[in-house]
Amino acid sequence: MKHSYPAQTEQYNFHLIHGEKVCSGASSSAITDPATDQEIASLPVGNGSETDQAVSSAHQALNGPWKNLLPYDRGQLLFRLADLITRDAQYLAALETVNVGKPYSQAMRDVDRTARYFRYYAGVCDKLHGETVPLGPSQTGWVQPEPIGVTAHILPWNYPISTFARGAAPALAAGACVVAKPAEETPLTALAIAELAILAGIPPGVLNVVCGNGSTGAALAAHPQIAQVTFTGSTATGRKVMQAAANPIAGVTLELGGKSPVVVLDGADIDDAVAGIARGIFFNAGQICTAGSRLIASASVHDEIVDKLMGFAKSMACDHGLNDPDLGPLISRRHRTRVSGFVGRARAEGLDCTLGGGCANPEAFPNGAFFEPTIFSRVPIQAEIAQAEVFGPVLTTHIADDFDHALEMSNATKFGLVAGVYTPDITQAMRYARDVQAGQVFINGFLKGGDTLPFGGVKESGIGREKGLAAMASYTAQKSVVITY
Ligand code: NAD
Numbered sequence: 001m002k003h004s005y006p007a008q009t010e011q012y013n014f015h016l017i018h019g020e021k022v023c024s025g026a027s028s029s030a031i032t033d034p035a036t037d038q039e040i041a042s043l044p045v046g047n048g049s050e051t052d053q054a055v056s057s058a059h060q061a062l063n064g065p066w067k068n069l070l071p072y073d074r075g076q077l078l079f080r081l082a083d084l085i086t087r088d089a090q091y092l093a094a095l096e097t098v099n100v101g102k103p104y105s106q107a108m109r110d111v112d113r114t115a116r117y118f119r120y121y122a123g124v125c126d127k128l129h130g131e132t133v134p135l136g137p138s139q140t141g142w143v144q145p146e147p148i149g150v151t152a153h154i155l156p157w158n159y160p161i162s163t164f165a166r167g168a169a170p171a172l173a174a175g176a177c178v179v180a181k182p183a184e185e186t187p188l189t190a191l192a193i194a195e196l197a198i199l200a201g202i203p204p205g206v207l208n209v210v211c212g213n214g215s216t217g218a219a220l221a222a223h224p225q226i227a228q229v230t231f232t233g234s235t236a237t238g239r240k241v242m243q244a245a246a247n248p249i250a251g252v253t254l255e256l257g258g259k260s261p262v263v264v265l266d267g268a269d270i271d272d273a274v275a276g277i278a279r280g281i282f283f284n285a286g287q288i289c290t291a292g293s294r295l296i297a298s299a300s301v302h303d304e305i306v307d308k309l310m311g312f313a314k315s316m317a318c319d320h321g322l323n324d325p326d327l328g329p330l331i332s333r334r335h336r337t338r339v340s341g342f343v344g345r346a347r348a349e350g351l352d353c354t355l356g357g358g359c360a361n362p363e364a365f366p367n368g369a370f371f372e373p374t375i376f377s378r379v380p381i382q383a384e385i386a387q388a389e390v391f392g393p394v395l396t397t398h399i400a401d402d403f404d405h406a407l408e409m410s411n412a413t414k415f416g417l418v419a420g421v422y423t424p425d426i427t428q429a430m431r432y433a434r435d436v437q438a439g440q441v442f443i444n445g446f447l448k449g450g451d452t453l454p455f456g457g458v459k460e461s462g463i464g465r466e467k468g469l470a471a472m473a474s475y476t477a478q479k480s481v482v483i484t485y
Contacts, residue, residue, distance in 0.1 A: 001322040003104045006094040009040040009188065015050050015211050016194040018057035019204025022050060029184055029213065034101035034329040035320045037367035043187055046212035051179070051219045054208040058150040058177035059225060061205030066177055067147075071126040078122035078172060080200040085115040085193065092189055096161050097321035099188045101329040101369065102284050104321055110162045113451060114193070117165040120452065121173035124472065128174065139484050145476040147175030148251065149227030154217045154241065155190065156233045157183035157331050158287040158391075164190045166451070166466050167230040167253075168207060174475035176228070177206050181220050183233075184213040185331055217241070224248045228474055231255070232289075234389075235415075235460045242463075253464030253474045255289065256457060257389040258417030261410040262292035262446050263432065265403065266300050268422035269444070273301075274308040276420060276446030277395070282316065282373050285330050286393035289461075290418045292446050294386060295397040296406050302399055306377055309395070310355050313373035318361045327360065329369040330392060336369045339392035343374060346385040352377045356393075381409045389415070403428055411437045416459035420446035439465075 012031075014021035025044025033040050044050075066074070085092065089111045096107040133141040153167040160182055168178045182190040187209070194209045210216060214237070221229050221244035228251040231241045238254040245252045262280060264273045280292030297305055319325035330336045336359070343357050356372030371392050379386045379396040386396045400406035410419055410432075419438040423429050433441045439457045442448055454470035456462050464474055 001320065002324050003094055003097070003322045005322065006091055006098060009095065009098065010042070012041045012188050012191050013043060014191070015044065015046055015054070016191055016209045017050065017054045018208065019198050022053070024050065025212070031099065031185070031188065032332070033098045034331055035365055035368045035370075037333065037369075040098055041188060043211045045184075046181075046210040046216045048219050050210050050212075051216065051223060054179045054210045055150055055223050055225050057205035058179050058208055061203055062147065062150060062177040065203035066175060066206050071128070071175075074173070074175065075122040075125035077200055077202050078118050078125065078169065081197050081202065082115045082118035082122060084196040084200055085111065085118065088192075088196065089115070092161065092192060094322065095192060096189050099186050100157065100160065100321075101331060102321050103326065103328050104324040106284060107321065110159060113162045114165040117162070117169040117451065121169040124170070124173045124469070128472065128476065133480075135482065139482055141480060141482045143478050143480050145174070145472075146479050148475050148477050149176060150225060151176045151178055151228040151230060151475060152220045152223070152226045153178060153180040154220065154229065154231045154233065155180060155182045157186040158284060158289070160186040161189040161193065163232050164193060167232075170466075170471040171230075171475045172202075172206065174472055176475045179208045179210060179220060179226070181210050181212060181217050184211075187211045218244055221245050222247050226250050228253070230466070230474060238462065251474060253456070253466060254462040255466060256460060256462040257415060258289050258291065258457065258461050259294060259387065259389055259413045259415045260290055260292050260418045260420070260438070261294045261296050262420040263400065263406045263410060263422065264295065264297040264301055264305060265400075265406065265421070265423040265425070265428060266298045267424045268301065269424075270301060270304055270308065272444065273422040274305055274312065276422070276442075277305070278309060278312045280420070280446045281395045282313065282327065282393050285327055285371065287331060287391050290447060291391075292420055293390065293395060295395055296400050296409050297397065298406075299399050302397065306354065306375065306397060309375060313355055313375070316373060318370055320365070327370070327373065327393070329365070330371050331369065333369045335391070336371050339371055339390055339394065342385050342388065342390045343394065346376055346379075346383065349383060351379055351383060351385065381412050387413055403431070407432060407435055414460040415457070417457040417461035418442065418447070
């Protein structure tokens, strides 16, 4: 292997509650390396009792040591945590690689991003200003942001470490305390970061991790002492979380699925577009909420783009993530069965599978969950494979008669996470950005930018915004105060 297997993955057999390892649970769940299906750890599945302990510990910290820290000092602790993440980056990247299956350099990018989230929000701690409101000569009003309380973070398996940081870092910066529940498949790096938080000097109870499955997540979302639930996952589960959070009237941020379009119009730079489309659908084996899974192209450029994408896909090395290939396995063979199901039904409908469509690398990895880069060409926009989130390296292509047709097809799903357009025409670019239904739009550079821009969806892709300063709104309550004199 190009990178070594991380040592002692089996040491992760606990929840991290109030700074302590807690090993109890309703049952246990095996964590596997998706390239080989070998067990690498066994985690307890938290039930109501562990969830209660974690929430109560977070409340103690909220009203104790975390509340009493100066904002500057809170920031210094988050900077220290970021430094420890950077110090341990190689280990964390290897841990993420063997748990998620993704190529090592992609995992390293996620770790780097995790440290950057903590650094960015560390700098916010002592800059959370309120404002004054003019009320006349004998009254003064002001608004002060206060920590919202204890926040729950329910996480997905595709970007476990960075999604954890994306929610926990702004919550902690706001002075809130956190209970996170990683996806049942991928809890290892959240536990590793929570241990580093203790080493950084963050008081026990400020950052807790309860491992478990959907029932554990449901118990957390419905917990009466949770003030905000930040959920990243599928639209179906997001709906349940929103209902559960209605009971204690907690705030919700839902980062859900997508079926994002990438439009390429006449005169666009084809090589730039191909690079963006390939990154958008084959990166992380297509298991990206923002995957550009629908190519909508003018007839004049469609075939050239598909040819170049096929050339790119055929050149992709497919291997164990620690060998840092271009393509790793899907998260599990169960998920591969789901992806294959979409592909099989599309074939049965008579759709044109131009590339791939099957298991990848079965000789080298008979028990692995690899899936080939796949393209279905000239698909009717209402076909299942063009409407549902496949969450694998599967692209559909669609011919646009003109700009309006491209826009209409872009908006023709229930999702609205991100959208991309490649065009040299500034008017088309501006009209597309104005009229496409999406939370984020990329012009001439799909998925470019960074994590300081607000991120989130419209329609069934979610509600609320993470990243950037916009995230702070979820973790602060605005208190208005009026003094009369
Ligand atoms: P999922 O909805 O199956 O699970 C997400 C999390 O919810 C897991 O931790 C799971 O244990 C928990 N959960 C399951 N049932 C629950 C319940 N009833 N109550 C509370 N929690 C429950 O999603 P997944 O398969 O882990 O992730 C893939 C999905 O996540 C895709 O749809 C993808 O688009 C989406 N996603 C979105 C973003 C984004 O930022 N918009 C980012 C990553 C992934």
